[in-house]
Amino acid sequence: MNKEALNDVAASIEGIIDEVEIILGRINDCGLDKYDYELVKDGMLSCLQILDMAFDKVEFAVETKD
Numbered sequence: 001m002n003k004e005a006l007n008d009v010a011a012s013i014e015g016i017i018d019e020v021e022i023i024l025g026r027i028n029d030c031g032l033d034k035y036d037y038e039l040v041k042d043g044m045l046s047c048l049q050i051l052d053m054a055f056d057k058v059e060f061a062v063e064t065k066d
Helices: 003-030 036-064
Strands: none
Touching: 003 036
């Protein structure tokens, strides 16, 4: 495994998680109807769960690489 690549991927995932959290924090301000609001919110929450799992896997790989 390439530790540099693992660190790059982990940092990128962290950045994406931060962006999804911004979306979740601002979605109320968009003025979407209830259906669209729930669709975007649920989609972002699903993404966040998957990104958290991916981050954990990459971080584990980094830690076991040491």
